[in-house]
Amino acid sequence: MPFLNPGGHDYVGANLDGWGIIQLVFAFVYTIVLFVLCGILWKQRDHPIIRMRKIPMAIAAVLVLHVYVIILLIVYPLNGYFPCNAEFWIMSIYLPIGIGLFQAQNQQLLLISRGQQVLLTREVYKPLPSGKTRWQYYRNKFILWCKSSKEQDAFEGFIAAGMLVQFLGSLLIYVISRKFNSYGVVSQPTTQALCRRGWEWAPSIIWQASWNFIAGPYLLWKIRMIRDIYNWRLQTTLAILAGLPGTPLWLAATYSDSLNGVSKYWASAMWFIPGLITMQMITILSALFQVWRSKKQAKEVDGALNAFDIKKHNGAVGPNASIITTSTKTKGSGSSRVPMKAMEDCLTSNGLEYNAFYHFCTTKTFNGENLVFLDKAIKFKLEWRRIFNLLHVSHNAARLRMYHDAVDIYLTLIWDKTAKYPINIPSNISRDLNTLFQSAAAIVAANLPSKPRSGSNVTPWDEPSDPFASIGDHPLRPMLRHSLDKGSATDLISEPGHSSIDNNISLEPSDPLNDFSVPANFDDACFDAAFASIKHMMWEQPYQDFMKSKRNSASTV
Numbered sequence: 001m002p003f004l005n006p007g008g009h010d011y012v013g014a015n016l017d018g019w020g021i022i023q024l025v026f027a028f029v030y031t032i033v034l035f036v037l038c039g040i041l042w043k044q045r046d047h048p049i050i051r052m053r054k055i056p057m058a059i060a061a062v063l064v065l066h067v068y069v070i071i072l073l074i075v076y077p078l079n080g081y082f083p084c085n086a087e088f089w090i091m092s093i094y095l096p097i098g099i100g101l102f103q104a105q106n107q108q109l110l111l112i113s114r115g116q117q118v119l120l121t122r123e124v125y126k127p128l129p130s131g132k133t134r135w136q137y138y139r140n141k142f143i144l145w146c147k148s149s150k151e152q153d154a155f156e157g158f159i160a161a162g163m164l165v166q167f168l169g170s171l172l173i174y175v176i177s178r179k180f181n182s183y184g185v186v187s188q189p190t191t192q193a194l195c196r197r198g199w200e201w202a203p204s205i206i207w208q209a210s211w212n213f214i215a216g217p218y219l220l221w222k223i224r225m226i227r228d229i230y231n232w233r234l235q236t237t238l239a240i241l242a243g244l245p246g247t248p249l250w251l252a253a254t255y256s257d258s259l260n261g262v263s264k265y266w267a268s269a270m271w272f273i274p275g276l277i278t279m280q281m282i283t284i285l286s287a288l289f290q291v292w293r294s295k296k297q298a299k300e301v302d303g304a305l306n307a308f309d310i311k312k313h314n315g316a317v318g319p320n321a322s323i324i325t326t327s328t329k330t331k332g333s334g335s336s337r338v339p340m341k342a343m344e345d346c347l348t349s350n351g352l353e354y355n356a357f358y359h360f361c362t363t364k365t366f367n368g369e370n371l372v373f374l375d376k377a378i379k380f381k382l383e384w385r386r387i388f389n390l391l392h393v394s395h396n397a398a399r400l401r402m403y404h405d406a407v408d409i410y411l412t413l414i415w416d417k418t419a420k421y422p423i424n425i426p427s428n429i430s431r432d433l434n435t436l437f438q439s440a441a442a443i444v445a446a447n448l449p450s451k452p453r454s455g456s457n458v459t460p461w462d463e464p465s466d467p468f469a470s471i472g473d474h475p476l477r478p479m480l481r482h483s484l485d486k487g488s489a490t491d492l493i494s495e496p497g498h499s500s501i502d503n504n505i506s507l508e509p510s511d512p513l514n515d516f517s518v519p520a521n522f523d524d525a526c527f528d529a530a531f532a533s534i535k536h537m538m539w540e541q542p543y544q545d546f547m548k549s550k551r552n553s554a555s556t557v
Contacts, residue, residue: 008264011080011192019265020077027073030277034066037284048424048537049230049294050287052112052366054105058287061101062280068094069276075267084195085180088204091269092170096207097163099243102279103211103219104159106236110222115421116362116369166207173200196268197254209247216240229364229545235286242278246271297541343535343543347374360546367542369421370534373413377527380405384524396518403518404511406526407444410437414530418445424537429529436526440516447512 003018014020038059045055071090075082178184179195187198220240226233253259253268346353362368383405387398411418414425414433418441425433 004265005079009076009079009267010264013079014081015077015079020079023073024077027070031066031070034062034280034284037288038062041284041287044288044291046424047291047294048367049290051424052108053232053287054108055287057101057105058283061098061105062283064094064101065098065276065280068098069273069280072267072270072273075270076265080192084192085174087196087269088174088180088200089170091201092173092204093167095272096166096204096211098276099208099211100159100162102239102243102283103215104156105283106216106219106240109226109228109232109236110219112366113223113226113228113363116366162207166203169203173203201254205247205251212240212243212247216243227364228366229549230290231286235282239279239282242275242282244275246275294541297544337544338547340535340539342547343539346543347378356550357543357546360549361538361542364549365542365545367538369413369419370423370538370542373409373423373534374531374538376409376413377531380409380527381524399518399522400513400516402524403440403516403522404513406522407437407440407513409527411441411445415441423530423534425530425533429533433526433530436519436522440513443512443516 005015005017005020009015041050041055042059044050068090071082071087071094075087174180176184177187177200178189179187179198179200182189187200217240220237223233223236249271250268253263253266253271259268346357358368358371361371380402384402387393387401388395390398410433413419413421413423414430415438416422
């Protein structure tokens with residue numbers, strides 16, 4: 001059996017020579033490897049490090065492009081059993097839609113980066129639709145989507161509209177061209193080879209070239225100033241650049257006779273394969289690498305905690321020492337981890353340190369919502385103490401006021417149906433909070449006006465004087481300077497002291513929660529479990545990365 005059939009891709013019988021078998025084996029092995037990697041990534045899709053990347057959309061883009069890659073890999077072995085009209089639909093649907101989905105997923109970096117900058121300058125929870133009839137419900141749902149949709153929603157809507165136009169345009173071309181059927185009105189029936197040339201292929205190339213050569217470079221320009229610690233910008237850049245060479249090479253191989261010798265064994269459309277495989281691997285492996293890195297760091301932290309406990313048990317450290325106040329060295333890292341006490345001091349500061357950490361979280365780690373939650377949970381505790389110290393208010397009125405404010409925190413930062421950037425907490429904690437607040441949150445969200453409310457986005461007691469002020473511009477209240485062992489918001493709070501906030505705690509007459517029955521188990525500890533989880537997560541990696549960045553900056557200076 002020859003390695004190469006002398007006729008090559010001549011549309012005469014199957015090509016089961018050495019080259020054809022290599023392509024079939026590679027298609028099979030690559031499919032298995034890709035599916036395994038996609039399965040692993042799917043299982044990790046809710047990991048805090050990659051949840052923001054919209055992993056389901058990334059996997060969908062990878063799989064749609066993979067269908068196109070596999071079909072290209074079997075074109076040479078099939079050698080004519082692959083009809084021209086089938087290739088037309090593949091070029092018109094799978095490639096443009098796959099590239100479109102891929103570019104939509106790439107937009108996540110830009111949109112997340114922008115969204116993190118406005119966590120405290122806009123209404124940060126989405127209203128829920130309401131209506132007495134199904135028609136009213138869906139009408140209101142569409143209206144709310146139009147008024148409050150994020151840039152990502154609008155971009156995905158644009159992608160969907162483009163896909164529909166692409167499909168309808170391809171259907172029209174297929175129906176009117178005699179190259180693909182006998183009832184067309186333009187062009188003439190031709191051979192399998194010549195069928196793959198002509199104006200009929202222009203729309204598919206224009207569509208995917210627009211994504212590669214217009215949307216791609218535009219995105220690269222927009223993200224040029226982003227400096228995230230996950231190398232997400234680098235991944236996006238490499239993936240976009242990998243998709244650029246395919247279109248000009250396909251055009252040259254299709255319409256230039258000088259490449260006919262190469263095209264006998266490497267079909268013109270196969271020039272897309274190197275770029276597409278590179279895009280697939282970069283998308284999957286970069287996300288999996290970040291998950292592996294995060295888990296490795298978490299394992300190092302656990303090892304340091306266990307080692308500290310052993311030292312404490314053996315008397316190597318003082319009996320009153322705490323991992324929260326003591327620096328620890330992680331195995332294999334060569335550097336000490338900053339103690340929890342340092343982050344707590346940062347949280348209680350209203351100066352440059354807190355502002356710098358918040359800026360780091362919103363521009364490099366993209367988890368500023370976690371810091372906002374810690375801030376709101378602490379202030380919720382302070383307000384609870386202040387209100388219940390007022391002598392002239394009734395106990396029930398105070399509970400209803402605080403429950404209303406807790407529902408606002410739940411809406412903006414916890415419930416995934418309304419929070420634009422929900423915090424990442426364990427499922428059992430989320431389930432408990434859902435039980436406590438979800439019914440009330442649904443009422444509030446369904447009655448939310450379409451225009452943003454004036455004043456604070458989340459809680460009324462920390463309204464900044466400037467509506468566009470950042471979190472550092474309205475500092476936290478004074479807190480205790482001692483370390484925490486339990487990690488609840490209570491441990492952080494000092495006595496409330498003097499407050500200039502209005503003592504009128506009554507809800508507005510039109511407030512939807514006026515007649516709501518506050519759950520009996522609601523108290524000031526409702527956010528403690530979530531607070532402890534988020535505080536540990538922020539200390540475990542973001543704060544360590546922040547301090548490492550500060551050390552590196554200092555060393556370069």
